Amino acid sequence: MKERNSFGKIILIAAVILVLLFLYFPVVIVALYSFNKDSINSFPMGGFTFHWYAVMVHNQPLTTSLVNSVEVAFIGTCIAILIGVPGALGMHKYNFPGKKALEKVVILPMMLPGIITGIAILTFLEMAGIMQGRLAVILGHSTFLIGTVLPQVYTRLRQLDRNIEEASQDLGASGFQTFFYVILPNIKTAVFGAALLSFSLSLDEIPVTYFLNGVFTTLPIRILAMTRNGFTPEINAICTLILLLSVFAVIFSNSISKKDEVYAKNTH
Amino acid sequence: MPKILIKAENLYKSFGSTPVVSNMSFEVYEGEFLTMLGPSGCGKTTTLRMIAGFVNPDRGVLELDGQDITGVPANRRAVNTVFQNYVLFPNLSVRENIGYGLMVRKTEKKEMKKRVDEMLELFKLELFADRKPSQLSGGQQQRVAIARSLINRPRVLLLDEPLAALDLQLRKHMQFELKELQRQFGTTYIYVTHNQEEALTMSDRIIVMNEGTIEQTGTPQEVYNSPRTVFTAKFLGESNILPAAASGISIPDDQKNNCMVSIRPEFFHITSDGRADLPLSGEITEVTFLGNIYRIGVRLSTGQTIYVLEQKKNLTEHMHVSVSYDREKLTFVSQ
Numbered sequence: 001m002k003e004r005n006s007f008g009k010i011i012l013i014a015a016v017i018l019v020l021l022f023l024y025f026p027v028v029i030v031a032l033y034s035f036n037k038d039s040i041n042s043f044p045m046g047g048f049t050f051h052w053y054a055v056m057v058h059n060q061p062l063t064t065s066l067v068n069s070v071e072v073a074f075i076g077t078c079i080a081i082l083i084g085v086p087g088a089l090g091m092h093k094y095n096f097p098g099k100k101a102l103e104k105v106v107i108l109p110m111m112l113p114g115i116i117t118g119i120a121i122l123t124f125l126e127m128a129g130i131m132q133g134r135l136a137v138i139l140g141h142s143t144f145l146i147g148t149v150l151p152q153v154y155t156r157l158r159q160l161d162r163n164i165e166e167a168s169q170d171l172g173a174s175g176f177q178t179f180f181y182v183i184l185p186n187i188k189t190a191v192f193g194a195a196l197l198s199f200s201l202s203l204d205e206i207p208v209t210y211f212l213n214g215v216f217t218t219l220p221i222r223i224l225a226m227t228r229n230g231f232t233p234e235i236n237a238i239c240t241l242i243l244l245l246s247v248f249a250v251i252f253s254n255s256i257s258k259k260d261e262v263y264a265k266n267t268h
Numbered sequence: 269m270p271k272i273l274i275k276a277e278n279l280y281k282s283f284g285s286t287p288v289v290s291n292m293s294f295e296v297y298e299g300e301f302l303t304m305l306g307p308s309g310c311g312k313t314t315t316l317r318m319i320a321g322f323v324n325p326d327r328g329v330l331e332l333d334g335q336d337i338t339g340v341p342a343n344r345r346a347v348n349t350v351f352q353n354y355v356l357f358p359n360l361s362v363r364e365n366i367g368y369g370l371m372v373r374k375t376e377k378k379e380m381k382k383r384v385d386e387m388l389e390l391f392k393l394e395l396f397a398d399r400k401p402s403q404l405s406g407g408q409q410q411r412v413a414i415a416r417s418l419i420n421r422p423r424v425l426l427l428d429e430p431l432a433a434l435d436l437q438l439r440k441h442m443q444f445e446l447k448e449l450q451r452q453f454g455t456t457y458i459y460v461t462h463n464q465e466e467a468l469t470m471s472d473r474i475i476v477m478n479e480g481t482i483e484q485t486g487t488p489q490e491v492y493n494s495p496r497t498v499f500t501a502k503f504l505g506e507s508n509i510l511p512a513a514a515s516g517i518s519i520p521d522d523q524k525n526n527c528m529v530s531i532r533p534e535f536f537h538i539t540s541d542g543r544a545d546l547p548l549s550g551e552i553t554e555v556t557f558l559g560n561i562y563r564i565g566v567r568l569s570t571g572q573t574i575y576v577l578e579q580k581k582n583l584t585e586h587m588h589v590s591v592s593y594d595r596e597k598l599t600f601v602s603q
Contacts, residue, residue: 167349167351168357170417
């Protein structure tokens with residue numbers, strides 16, 4: 001019995017190591033190469049340098065696309081929050097026919113392949129007379145980001161006591177007061193987490209953007225284009241930078257939602 | 269005659285096609301402790317929520333202090349609610365929870381602090397003022413919930429099974445505290461519960477509800493001692509319901525519609541000497557020790573089993589006995 005146990009243990013540990021390798025080895029390699037003195041991605045590395053970071057900073061199209069990406073991600077996230085949060089509130093508050101179906105449908109853009117979402121939004125925007133470009137990309141991103149924000153906020157609202165709004169109203173609060181004093185403070189971490197996730201999803205989004213950008217380039221589109229003409233090491237540098245930012249964002253959003261879960265558990 | 273504070277006329281509410289409250293009419297007097305008692309699903313909570321303003325009746329009129337408040341939203345009614353699971357605001361401290369009603373009405377800071385301090389003191393919560401609700405025990409949360417509801421000095425305090433979540437000992441203690449508080453403030457209470465013992469010990473008057481209608485209204489003594497329906501007799505305490513004919517009683521003319529009688533177990537007496545002049549006789553089927561008294565089941569010759577509370581007097585199972593009862597304790601009831 002003991003033998004089998006330890007054998008099982010070895011397999012499990014091996015599986016964990018494999019998973020970690022598959023997930024993170026390529027990422028670590030990219031990060032390593034960003035400091036490679038040689039301009040070709042190969043081992044052994046010719047030495048350590050920050051050169052590619054300097055090249056990256058001076059690569060105007062690359063930095064422009066980064067600014068574009070951040071702009072799209074920021075505005076897209078804001079729109080998604082401004083529509084998704086009230087949407088979640090409405091869905092939580094009112095019962096209407098088809099609510100169950102809607103609960104499933106809102107997250108559809110996240111599950112649909114980006115290509116289909118991209119074509120659909122392109123067709124729609126063309127009908128609406130919106131040309132490919134910055135506005136189209138922002139609207140396209142907002143659309144699928146709402147599908148990220150709404151379910152997250154909605155789930156949090158459902159964890160709240162249903163009567164909490166009534167309690168506030170009962171004590172004399174208006175709808176606005178109830179929202180700002182009671183509802184928002186209790187869902188703010190979910191809203192914040194959803195915003196972070198939206199931001200990073202938007203930042204590395206390719207398929208939807210690809211259909212909508214026209215001549216407007218975002219960072220992932222730019223990188224994709226650069227790799228076509230041969231891989232240059234500054235791509236490693238910018239990827240490493242983004243990776244670092246994402247890691248911080250993930251750790252941050254995890255830590256606040258953890259704190260919140262403990263909190264929710266104690267109050268129920 | 270005390271002043272009528274709340275008047276409900278023909279309140280009707282249905283969810284879908286099922287009526288939950290059908291044509292309830294009742295009055296609540298100023299300063300009284302009124303309990304709505306009934307099994308779950310009888311419409312008592314819906315009635316309370318209509319008074320609070322969370323639910324609009326489909327038909328009927330609600331008056332508070334002579335004013336029609338039927339369509340008035342909850343935040344503009346001079347009534348406050350203590351919810352079953354307290355529903356404290358988890359993001360606010362005890363002090364902020366208690367002061368919430370004053371805060372949203374933009375009460376002046378100094379006045380607010382003074383009144384919150386008073387409440388903290390009254391409810392012995394001074395030491396917990398800066399804690400979050402999640403850091404309090406059930407009993408403490410309960411006190412915060414009541415303090416929060418009383419700070420607006422409501423005309424009526426609505427309590428929706430506020431003690432249901434507490435353990436027995438704490439519940440007994442809170443029953444006492446609630447009653448004390450009500451005497452002290454003279455606030456009108458409307459209390460909803462399915463616990464008949466709670467209703468009997470705390471209330472000035474009880475409205476017994478069943479299936480969305482009122483079965484009977486009266487003081488605890490009235491509804492317990494003189495139930496008018498089988499439901500009331502059975503729901504409040506234990507009762508034996510017998511067909512009037514079987515109990516050998518001639519039905520008075522004014523009770524012709526009521527063909528059943530209700531007799532409490534404590535009003536039966538068992539005699540083992542086989543007297544033939546007693547109307548009821550049967551065989552003892554069970555003897556249960558309750559501490560101060562025995563509960564004895566007797567299967568009558570009609571097949572029905574009645575229960576009797578009795579000092580034991582050497583009664584054992586399978587004994588054949590006769591049962592008598594106090595005539596004046598017997599109540600005619602309708603189905």
